Amino acid sequence: MALLKIARMGHPVLLQRAEPVEDPGAPEVRRLVADMVETMLDAPGIGLAGSQVHVPLRLFVFHLPSDRNDGTSLPPMAVINPTCEVVGDEQTLRWEGCLSIPGLRAAVPRSVRIRYSGVDCDGQPVGGEVDGLHANVVQHEYDHLDGILYPMRVTDFRHFGFNEEMSRFPPGPVQEAAS
Numbered sequence: 001m002a003l004l005k006i007a008r009m010g011h012p013v014l015l016q017r018a019e020p021v022e023d024p025g026a027p028e029v030r031r032l033v034a035d036m037v038e039t040m041l042d043a044p045g046i047g048l049a050g051s052q053v054h055v056p057l058r059l060f061v062f063h064l065p066s067d068r069n070d071g072t073s074l075p076p077m078a079v080i081n082p083t084c085e086v087v088g089d090e091q092t093l094r095w096e097g098c099l100s101i102p103g104l105r106a107a108v109p110r111s112v113r114i115r116y117s118g119v120d121c122d123g124q125p126v127g128g129e130v131d132g133l134h135a136n137v138v139q140h141e142y143d144h145l146d147g148i149l150y151p152m153r154v155t156d157f158r159h160f161g162f163n164e165e166m167s168r169f170p171p172g173p174v175q176e177a178a179s
């Protein structure tokens with residue numbers, strides 16, 4: 001396994017629409033996923049998309065640590081060739097960061113509930129109807145596959161800043177989250 005170099009905002013690979021993974025069971029895909037998980041955990045982050053490691057394919061990895069997810073955790077998993085759709089009209093503001101935009105965070109409008117699907121490296125279906133941090137992370141990572149970075153979704157730039165400053169001067173009440 002290896003730590004991969006993470007592209008930062010400004011690199012054109014982050015703006016590309018990623019291509020489908022032809023064979024999710026291919027050994028090189030499994031190797032890529034393992035490296036992405038290692039890179040994500042090392043960073044540390046809770047989600048990482050292919051484009052962020054200079055591989056513009058439609059896949060991402062994520063995990064849900066219990067301390068950020070109401071006491072329940074989800075181990076690192078891969079979602080390959082995902083679909084993602086909104087369920088209902090309810091939106092919320094969630095704090096997000098991104099490994100490609102280090103040091104910053106913003107309150108981003110997101111759908112509360114989504115339904116997503118994809119396969120893992122064994123070709124097994126993954127996904128479901130989810131809310132909370134799970135829905136937040138999947139929307140953030142899915143956006144990466146379409147070349148969308150979270151600042152493009154920010155509607156109130158007063159809630160966009162450096163982590164260090166915002167920790168010293170906590171902004172208004174938006175829900176805690178991050179990717």
Ligand code: NI
Nearest residue numbers: 097098099100
């Ligand atoms: Ni990101």
